[in-house]
Amino acid sequence: MGREIVVVGGGAAGLKAASRARRRDEEAEITVIEKGEYPSLGRCGLPYYVEGFVHDISNLMETLSGDVRDEEYFKKVKNINVLTKTEALSIDRKRKAVKISRNGRDDELNYDYLVLATGAKPVRLSVKGVDADGIFSLTSAEDALKITEMWMNESIESAVIIGGGLIGLETAEALERLDIDVTIVELKNQLLWNSFDFEMAELVRKCIIREGVKVLTSTTVQEFITEDGKVKAVRVNEKILPAELVIISIGVEPRTELAESAGLELTEKGAIKVNEYLQTSDPFIYAGGDCVENINLLTGKHVYTPLGSTANKHGRIIGDNITGGKSKWRGVLCTSIFRVFNADAGRTGLTEKQAREAGFDPVIAISPGPDRAHYYPGFKPIRLKLIADRRTRKVLGAQAFGLGVIDKRIDVIAMAIHRGATVDDLAEVDLAYAPPFSAALDHVIHAGNIIKNKLDGLLNGITPVELKRRLDAGEDLYLLDVRSQKEFEARRIEGYEVHNIPLSELRNRLDELPKDKEIVTICAIGTRSYEAARLLMNKGFEKVRFLDGALATWVF
Amino acid sequence: MGREIVVVGGGAAGLKAASRARRRDEEAEITVIEKGEYPSLGRCGLPYYVEGFVHDISNLMETLSGDVRDEEYFKKVKNINVLTKTEALSIDRKRKAVKISRNGRDDELNYDYLVLATGAKPVRLSVKGVDADGIFSLTSAEDALKITEMWMNESIESAVIIGGGLIGLETAEALERLDIDVTIVELKNQLLWNSFDFEMAELVRKCIIREGVKVLTSTTVQEFITEDGKVKAVRVNEKILPAELVIISIGVEPRTELAESAGLELTEKGAIKVNEYLQTSDPFIYAGGDCVENINLLTGKHVYTPLGSTANKHGRIIGDNITGGKSKWRGVLCTSIFRVFNADAGRTGLTEKQAREAGFDPVIAISPGPDRAHYYPGFKPIRLKLIADRRTRKVLGAQAFGLGVIDKRIDVIAMAIHRGATVDDLAEVDLAYAPPFSAALDHVIHAGNIIKNKLDGLLNGITPVELKRRLDAGEDLYLLDVRSQKEFEARRIEGYEVHNIPLSELRNRLDELPKDKEIVTICAIGTRSYEAARLLMNKGFEKVRFLDGALATWVF
Numbered sequence A, B: 001m002g003r004e005i006v007v008v009g010g011g012a013a014g015l016k017a018a019s020r021a022r023r024r025d026e027e028a029e030i031t032v033i034e035k036g037e038y039p040s041l042g043r044c045g046l047p048y049y050v051e052g053f054v055h056d057i058s059n060l061m062e063t064l065s066g067d068v069r070d071e072e073y074f075k076k077v078k079n080i081n082v083l084t085k086t087e088a089l090s091i092d093r094k095r096k097a098v099k100i101s102r103n104g105r106d107d108e109l110n111y112d113y114l115v116l117a118t119g120a121k122p123v124r125l126s127v128k129g130v131d132a133d134g135i136f137s138l139t140s141a142e143d144a145l146k147i148t149e150m151w152m153n154e155s156i157e158s159a160v161i162i163g164g165g166l167i168g169l170e171t172a173e174a175l176e177r178l179d180i181d182v183t184i185v186e187l188k189n190q191l192l193w194n195s196f197d198f199e200m201a202e203l204v205r206k207c208i209i210r211e212g213v214k215v216l217t218s219t220t221v222q223e224f225i226t227e228d229g230k231v232k233a234v235r236v237n238e239k240i241l242p243a244e245l246v247i248i249s250i251g252v253e254p255r256t257e258l259a260e261s262a263g264l265e266l267t268e269k270g271a272i273k274v275n276e277y278l279q280t281s282d283p284f285i286y287a288g289g290d291c292v293e294n295i296n297l298l299t300g301k302h303v304y305t306p307l308g309s310t311a312n313k314h315g316r317i318i319g320d321n322i323t324g325g326k327s328k329w330r331g332v333l334c335t336s337i338f339r340v341f342n343a344d345a346g347r348t349g350l351t352e353k354q355a356r357e358a359g360f361d362p363v364i365a366i367s368p369g370p371d372r373a374h375y376y377p378g379f380k381p382i383r384l385k386l387i388a389d390r391r392t393r394k395v396l397g398a399q400a401f402g403l404g405v406i407d408k409r410i411d412v413i414a415m416a417i418h419r420g421a422t423v424d425d426l427a428e429v430d431l432a433y434a435p436p437f438s439a440a441l442d443h444v445i446h447a448g449n450i451i452k453n454k455l456d457g458l459l460n461g462i463t464p465v466e467l468k469r470r471l472d473a474g475e476d477l478y479l480l481d482v483r484s485q486k487e488f489e490a491r492r493i494e495g496y497e498v499h500n501i502p503l504s505e506l507r508n509r510l511d512e513l514p515k516d517k518e519i520v521t522i523c524a525i526g527t528r529s530y531e532a533a534r535l536l537m538n539k540g541f542e543k544v545r546f547l548d549g550a551l552a553t554w555v556f
């Protein structure tokens, strides 16, 4: 008999580790223990199931050729024993055995190598009434099935989603599409607090509000109001929000009970501690997926990024290392992405805020515009924000939002950061151009050039957030909108004095401009205001800035 | 007065150089000479204009805000003098003057810096009848207008397109959509000879044939048959193809008459010779765009890649260097992309063939499959081919084809190559995953892992081309299709003996397999045949290969 491998957790990390181990070692005895009913579930598809877009939970367990990855599949195809409805209760590290409970009976499995892939659990909200019926998280098939059942059997008028992160937003869409009145409640002053800068998050907010979702930021949940054990409303900031359905999506945390009780080391933040081989403090026990942290490749610090993509990568590395290999895991860029209604939002690396906190000196560019040649019918708008470090010129991060294609830009920049690229690399890289795919110079390239221009002293930007703050503080900035009169009349920055001199007239009307005031040039997407800023700077105006992201990112 | 800058050529390179120069130097006197009528034309949009998808030629000259970039625009907005219908006749380098002809009169412009951005001209085909009416190339607005006029005024039944490159294919689509019967004639044995490996090019062929386009490869044009000076048919390989319209798209070559007559150095292949600053052999003359060559960053050799994206990058660098800057141009990856009907095809770096010719030891992976999570409705199939170097593990190139999203994968790999990434980088990079955008592990990552598996001795591949060749040579290979019986019966490799043992039965039926023969495992997209190959190798079968790209890339 070959080596005995026991995996706890039948999710992406666990089953990937098992599958990879099998491919490397046909003789190993491989057993996967899963306490739930649905092994190998594409958990990321749950919101699409709730929405009715994915037909059946088992679709989320299918291979491309249509086989459902259940116990029988794993046995027949991969010779892996998957034991569902089986819980791992404890680990006896000395004897190298796992105590399990199956069909109400305890049993024991010996291991040469043990893999902990126990995933995550929703962060609990400690608020009165939180255990009432109708309050869910959406992290398991069971949750999804219960929500769907409730929707089919009871009439749900209103739902409240607590937490404006990625899963909260995906769930908001799902419920809104079921014609439920949806309100998102978020503690912070913006959605996506951990992953997007304010102005980019505000673009997301505007978009989902347009679809009918209500968003309450800076809002604290005080109490769930219940009737006969069922939730009826949520009290927030002294307001009452009716809700027969509540989804709590304030994040997840590593599921570590098993590891902890076995005396394995945990990290400060409470994940299972692993080294670069994903080995725990016990050399015969590996851990991966949502129960461990990762290294942020930009800061070198630990970060908790529970993602399906990462869980699969972990699993593969563990599969190597428990079968005689020596594969290393380096870390993540905190890349994430989601679709909400027709819009997509994605990010990688550090936000501007995070970059500053991490001690970098961030320079930013925002490139709004169509996602392909604007003469190619059907183009859609996007905004790409790029963050780089002033000293090293290295790319630090990006965020993108739009109805158009943003995943491409995020992935290209993720690859760039992964390989330590500078803004100069972005500006010169040979990306694929034809009219259906991008402009001759893609947003990634423009964003690189914009930052180059700033670093070379050709351009000074002011971010929307900074401009708003300074205007509200009563500072006397001269706002110069250089679009055509027609564009200006149709839409402009409201609430402040804005002057309009079209770029085509600016050369002849320089004398209308104040020499002493700080001038902020503004246009639709940034190209004309950039040229205007160059003209003014070349003409000796000393305090000239252009509005980063232009009107396209003026979210106020 | 500031420095005098004269630019010859009002295309992307010339006008970008002029625009960038203006932004850096408000005082310069900038004049752009353009012999045609349409400056600043998005030439890449011409096929879409012919097709009627882009409404008006002037749409190809518009800024995002709807201004047509004509003489007046350049004067008013950028203070650049664009002289259209004006030809540069000769350069007097001693006196630093350009002789021009405008409105039938000769004139002269002095320069401090001269920029040659004269673009390219179609390669001529030396065949009888080539000057007849109805024979065009599609490289200028004038061509496009004439083709459209002809289509509106005469009934065109059939068209022949000579040359199966990118522009030939785009033009084929445009004409086919006008309900013209289209035949592509190509000298080589495949479409896209310069840029795609055989099997990937064959996927493109199959796709356009399905749309009604006829494709004749290994076919030589012998003569154009004309009547009253008009083309009526094309004689190829002793066959007659009726055609009232012929498009010759066998490539373009640098337009260098002006440079040549001025005694500037040319390269071996006849482009204007430039250094890394895009400076010609005369330090006061710069050149960029389609009239120069580029360095292939992978081989270090010169390569002619006339592209709009590159022309714009050149222009920007020249704009810097003629205004006191010192910007460098490094080179290209020969990235290109096009849409043909509903399918997209793209490539970057070296093909497998080119990699071998350049002295690398290429290892390949082909990853076919859906472009996003396969449970996410609306996914579409793609195939991604990755090429890496065995010794250094560095990524050398990629090609992709599909109805689904391929530009993202090509751009990510272009960025990877640009930064010297290895297959290990591809396998571990933190790409953005959510079900609407990719599988949990994207094609790029899978392709990286497939090559890693090959390099680590876990897998031996055989390419479709190699397998076909060996089968046709009568070699006794044991073809083992490991899909289900149902799938096998629906579709399989035809013309050779194929054995079917589903993967789920393989472990129990190993005794049916020959121990001595080379076994080739086959499935739909490669995952099952990979697992089958691993099983056989683990069980001691010595000559096991799997079919790279699986049935999804079996193009025979």
Ligand SMILES: Cc1cc2nc3c(=O)[nH]c(=O)nc-3n(C[C@H](O)[C@H](O)[C@H](O)COP(=O)(O)OP(=O)(O)OC[C@H]3O[C@@H](n4cnc5c(N)ncnc54)[C@H](O)[C@@H]3O)c2cc1C
Binding pocket: A008, A009, A010, A011, A012, A013, A014, A033, A034, A035, A036, A042, A043, A044, A045, A046, A047, A086, A087, A088, A089, A117, A118, A119, A120, A138, A139, A140, A167, A255, A258, A288, A289, A290, A291, A306, A307, A308, A309, A310, A311, A337, B433, B434, B435
């Ligand atoms: C709604 C939603 C949307 C998401 N969207 C995305 C997305 O778009 N992109 C992305 O990358 N990620 C996304 N994720 C995250 C992704 O699903 C997880 O990161 C991934 O599933 C983690 O895999 P894992 O194997 O580590 O953990 P899990 O998939 O959670 O698997 C752990 C398993 O261990 C079992 N288990 C735990 N303890 C025991 C025990 N003691 N005994 C037996 N079994 C045990 C659990 O039952 C569970 O099945 C999303 C998650 C959710 C909930």
Ligand SMILES: Cc1cc2nc3c(=O)[nH]c(=O)nc-3n(C[C@H](O)[C@H](O)[C@H](O)COP(=O)(O)OP(=O)(O)OC[C@H]3O[C@@H](n4cnc5c(N)ncnc54)[C@H](O)[C@@H]3O)c2cc1C
Binding pocket: A433, A434, A435, B008, B009, B010, B011, B012, B013, B014, B033, B034, B035, B036, B042, B043, B044, B045, B046, B047, B086, B087, B088, B089, B117, B118, B119, B120, B138, B139, B140, B167, B255, B258, B288, B289, B290, B291, B306, B307, B308, B309, B310, B311, B337
């Ligand atoms: C149908 C088609 C599709 C294409 N698709 C793509 C694509 O998808 N992606 C991509 O990147 N590229 C594509 N290209 C290529 C792209 O259009 C060119 O690379 C780009 O236009 C080159 O720019 P340029 O400024 O170097 O030359 P051009 O745009 O050709 O400009 C040169 C100009 O110089 C003028 N000129 C030449 N000699 C003189 C003279 N002596 N005096 C005055 N004027 C002169 C010419 O009239 C011409 O207008 C495509 C090209 C075509 C024809």
Ligand SMILES: CC(C)(COP(=O)(O)OP(=O)(O)OC[C@H]1O[C@@H](n2cnc3c(N)ncnc32)[C@H](O)[C@@H]1OP(=O)(O)O)[C@@H](O)C(=O)NCCC(=O)NCCS
Binding pocket: A010, A011, A012, A013, A015, A016, A019, A020, A023, A039, A040, A041, A042, A043, A044, A045, A069, A307, A308, A309, A311, A312, A316, B366, B367, B368, B440, B441, B446, B449, B450, B453, B525, B526, B527, B530, B549
């Ligand atoms: C599916 C699952 C069981 C893993 O099983 P797996 O057999 O490793 O499946 P994958 O499709 O990921 O991997 C396929 C293997 O074939 C290889 N492969 C993929 N395409 C290939 C091709 N065209 N040719 C050859 N090999 C290919 C891959 O490299 C991989 O092998 P390796 O890891 O040994 O290198 C596990 O990931 C799982 O349970 N997933 C569902 C849950 C999930 O992913 N959740 C998170 C997102 S919602």
Ligand SMILES: CC(C)(COP(=O)(O)OP(=O)(O)OC[C@H]1O[C@@H](n2cnc3c(N)ncnc32)[C@H](O)[C@@H]1OP(=O)(O)O)[C@@H](O)C(=O)NCCC(=O)NCCS
Binding pocket: A366, A367, A368, A440, A441, A446, A449, A450, A453, A525, A526, A527, A530, A549, B010, B011, B012, B013, B015, B016, B019, B020, B023, B039, B040, B041, B042, B043, B044, B045, B069, B307, B308, B309, B311, B312, B316
């Ligand atoms: C359009 C053309 C005249 C160049 O003019 P341009 O003013 O440089 O226009 P672009 O849009 O390319 O560049 C915009 C400038 O604004 C900058 N920019 C772009 N978006 C910006 C934003 N959101 N904020 C600030 N600056 C921005 C760019 O970096 C660039 O400046 P830089 O080169 O000084 O760094 C020239 O490219 C042309 O004639 N093109 C048409 C033909 C063509 O492209 N053909 C090939 C493809 S078919």
Ligand SMILES: [Ca+2]
Binding pocket: A176, A179, A180, A181, A182, A211, A212, A213
């Ligand atoms: Ca609503």
Ligand SMILES: [Ca+2]
Binding pocket: B176, B179, B180, B181, B182, B211, B212, B213
């Ligand atoms: Ca036809």
